[in-house]
Amino acid sequence: MTPITNLLTFFALVVTLVLVWRQSWRGRVRLFVVQSLLLGALAAAVGVLAHRPALMLVAVVFVLVKTWLIPGVLRRMAAGTPPRPVRPGRSAGIPLLVAGALVVLAYVVMLPVSGLGGSALPTRGAMPLAFAMALIGLFVCVTGRDALGQVTGFLVFENAIFALGVVATYGLPGLVEAGVFLEVLVVVLLMEGVVVQMRREHDSLELDRLQELRG
Amino acid sequence: MSTPVLLATPLAAAALLALVPGGRLGVLIHTLAAAGTLACGASVAVGVVRGDTVTALDGLLRVDALSAWMIAVIVVVAGLAAAEAPRYAREGSPRVFYPLFHLMVFTMLLAVCTDDVGVMWVGVEGTTLASVFLVNFERTRASLEAAYKYLLICSVGIAIAFAGTVLVYYAEALRQHGVVEHTALQGLRWSALLALAPALSPRVLQLAFVFLVVGYGTKAGLAPMHTWLPDAHSEAPAPVSALMSGVLLSIGAYAILRFKPIVDAAAGPGFAGRVLITLGVLSLAVAATFLWNPGNYKRMLAYSSVEHIGLVGLGLGFGGALGISGALLHVANHGLAKSVVFLLAGRIRAAYGTVELAGVSGLLRALPMTGRGFLLAVLALLGLPPFGLFTSEVMIFAAGFRTGHVAATAVGLVLLVVAFGGLLRAAHGMLFGPPPGTGAPSTGWFGALPMAAALLALVLTGIAWPPGLDAALELATRAVLP
Numbered sequence: 001m002t003p004i005t006n007l008l009t010f011f012a013l014v015v016t017l018v019l020v021w022r023q024s025w026r027g028r029v030r031l032f033v034v035q036s037l038l039l040g041a042l043a044a045a046v047g048v049l050a051h052r053p054a055l056m057l058v059a060v061v062f063v064l065v066k067t068w069l070i071p072g073v074l075r076r077m078a079a080g081t082p083p084r085p086v087r088p089g090r091s092a093g094i095p096l097l098v099a100g101a102l103v104v105l106a107y108v109v110m111l112p113v114s115g116l117g118g119s120a121l122p123t124r125g126a127m128p129l130a131f132a133m134a135l136i137g138l139f140v141c142v143t144g145r146d147a148l149g150q151v152t153g154f155l156v157f158e159n160a161i162f163a164l165g166v167v168a169t170y171g172l173p174g175l176v177e178a179g180v181f182l183e184v185l186v187v188v189l190l191m192e193g194v195v196v197q198m199r200r201e202h203d204s205l206e207l208d209r210l211q212e213l214r215g
Numbered sequence: 216m217s218t219p220v221l222l223a224t225p226l227a228a229a230a231l232l233a234l235v236p237g238g239r240l241g242v243l244i245h246t247l248a249a250a251g252t253l254a255c256g257a258s259v260a261v262g263v264v265r266g267d268t269v270t271a272l273d274g275l276l277r278v279d280a281l282s283a284w285m286i287a288v289i290v291v292v293a294g295l296a297a298a299e300a301p302r303y304a305r306e307g308s309p310r311v312f313y314p315l316f317h318l319m320v321f322t323m324l325l326a327v328c329t330d331d332v333g334v335m336w337v338g339v340e341g342t343t344l345a346s347v348f349l350v351n352f353e354r355t356r357a358s359l360e361a362a363y364k365y366l367l368i369c370s371v372g373i374a375i376a377f378a379g380t381v382l383v384y385y386a387e388a389l390r391q392h393g394v395v396e397h398t399a400l401q402g403l404r405w406s407a408l409l410a411l412a413p414a415l416s417p418r419v420l421q422l423a424f425v426f427l428v429v430g431y432g433t434k435a436g437l438a439p440m441h442t443w444l445p446d447a448h449s450e451a452p453a454p455v456s457a458l459m460s461g462v463l464l465s466i467g468a469y470a471i472l473r474f475k476p477i478v479d480a481a482a483g484p485g486f487a488g489r490v491l492i493t494l495g496v497l498s499l500a501v502a503a504t505f506l507w508n509p510g511n512y513k514r515m516l517a518y519s520s521v522e523h524i525g526l527v528g529l530g531l532g533f534g535g536a537l538g539i540s541g542a543l544l545h546v547a548n549h550g551l552a553k554s555v556v557f558l559l560a561g562r563i564r565a566a567y568g569t570v571e572l573a574g575v576s577g578l579l580r581a582l583p584m585t586g587r588g589f590l591l592a593v594l595a596l597l598g599l600p601p602f603g604l605f606t607s608e609v610m611i612f613a614a615g616f617r618t619g620h621v622a623a624t625a626v627g628l629v630l631l632v633v634a635f636g637g638l639l640r641a642a643h644g645m646l647f648g649p650p651p652g653t654g655a656p657s658t659g660w661f662g663a664l665p666m667a668a669a670l671l672a673l674v675l676t677g678i679a680w681p682p683g684l685d686a687a688l689e690l691a692t693r694a695v696l697p
Contacts, residue, residue, distance in 0.1 A: 109422070113416075169384045193348075194362055194363050
């Protein structure tokens with residue numbers, strides 16, 4: 001099981017890094033779909049190899065929500081946004097460098113924890129990778145210059161925590177997973193409502209325009 | 216009356232209110248639902264304190280004395296807010312306002328009634344989702360910005376708390392066999408976790424606690440994760456502000472309190488306490504700084520909430536029976552005082568037409584009843600006797616000295632005095648001075664009754680504890696003490 005889970009998580013991390021580099025929102029949504037597919041495959045693989053039928057079901061729902069429902073909402077949200085919201089001349093060099101540093105940080109934090117108690121957990125090698133994805137997602141979210149960028153970062157972060165749950169515990173109880181999917185979906189739908197109003201009021205999604213509240 | 220009924224009442228009301236058109240029928244259902252929730256909550260809480268912990272739905276719901284304490288605070292604050300709600304629902308769409316209001320009450324009750332740490336997370340996250348539209352109820356640019364920040368920051372925060380919850384599951388999975396392979400997790404019960412805590416890995420739990428504090432601390436409004444709070448609390452309609460400031464923040468603190476004894480048992484007592492004391496002092500510092508320069512009185516009250524949640528954090532961090540019961544009593548007192556003061560701020564805004572401090576003066580003469588209530592509630596928030604906040608603050612700081620955190624306690628006291636001065640100065644400007652020329656509409660005494668009752672209750676928790684309060688507080692504290 002170890003090679004498969006490590007490989008799938010590693011690919012998902014690579015996709016996340018490419019997402020940091022990509023500037024157009026279309027490309028980012030596509031990369032988010034790819035990441036979700038990989039993580040869905042990860043959950044299914046763990047489900048099969050560890051004989052957890054419930055986890056396989058979770059994987060199916062995950063793929064459905066993350067590659068079909070949520071990207072649909074994201075595209076509706078972005079409709080009419082120029083594909084490159086970022087002004088030209090801004091390179092992705094520094095963000096990529098930060099993302100690389102975050103991968104190192106993830107290993108520093110997670111290695112002592114994932115190897116505990118002579119843990120024979122076959123998936124433990126993937127824990128730092130999943131955690132690195134989470135940190136990068138958080139970074140994308142915090143540094144996003146418009147609402148779309150921030151939502152994408154949040155979704156990447158959320159995906160990574162799902163992956164962490166899969167590799168660290170072989171899937172959380174179904175009730176909790178169901179609650180999580182529902183909540184993510186509602187967050188994105190609420191965000192769509194907010195974004196629609198934001199575009200009507202400000203004619204843009206750039207967060208520089210949000211300056212009513214200070215102090 | 217059982218716990219499922221308590222949860223079903225606001226949920227059913229929310230569904231029903233989404234179906235019926237607004238108008239009188241809506242107000243009637245809203246009133247009945249609020250009264251029903253209050254009655255069920257009181258009955259469950261009293262039953263638990265008199266008798267014993269109750270469980271339902273195969274142990275998924277478990278109400279111990281600590282849950283009962285929180286239920287009491289939730290239903291009382293929700294009742295106060297519900298009494299004022301119809302004035303505000305009329306301004307916009309009642310079919311949006313009432314269902315979301317009751318949904319929010321439901322999610323808060325779910326978060327404190329469940330024994331499963333995963334379901335608790337779902338409940339806390341649900342409170343955010345239910346209240347986003349309420350924050351943006353007035354649909355202005357400012358409220359839109361507040362709703363956006365609120366949704367994004369709290370969703371990210373709560374996702375961080377989820378990462379912490381995952382790590383707790385991991386710790387439990389590790390304990391079982393060193394490998395996860397052989398056991399399928401069937402939910403993670405808090406009561407089971409507490410019993411197993413000494414066997415859990417200290418390193419994993421320390422890491423988990425950092426995530427949990429950052430995550431639930433975001434919901435609680437602890438600095439430096441408080442940045443969404445002043446916006447959301449100042450832009451929401453008054454009853455929603457009252458609910459959010461009065462009790463929603465405390466639910467974040469409640470979640471942290473649930474995990475603290477587990478981390479203490481696994482990783483030694485010092486760690487969690489130090490984290491909470493640091494954040495508590497930081498919150499006091501942020502609030503004290505802002506309170507000297509507020510431009511808007513609703514923001515001022517929101518920052519006062521940061522101050523009080525910082526005090527709760529200090530109490531939980533100092534720990535011991537005195538610290539925890541002080542923090543719990545402070546949660547209840549602050550819930551009463553802050554909801555009253557936000558509801559009155561809503562009336563002030565309706566009369567003066569502004570939320571700017573500069574635009575409000577002569578409140579005591581212009582609106583005698585609202586003004587006096589506001590004066591009393593602000594005095595309570597300042598922590599002056601005979602109000603209950605004085606008692607709980609004394610308990611928290613006494614716990615600090617007693618547990619040997621002298622430096623943190625001293626700094627906390629200084630910051631408290633600074634915040635006191637700032638809030639007093641601003642409130643003085645509002646209450647005295649020349650009243651506005653226009654005659655403000657006078658409000659009937661009937662509508663002021665719930666708030667007067669809340670202020671009276673605050674005096675009682677300050678000078679003469681009603682029978683049973685002592686026992687309830689002690690039982691609630693014992694639920695999270697080893």
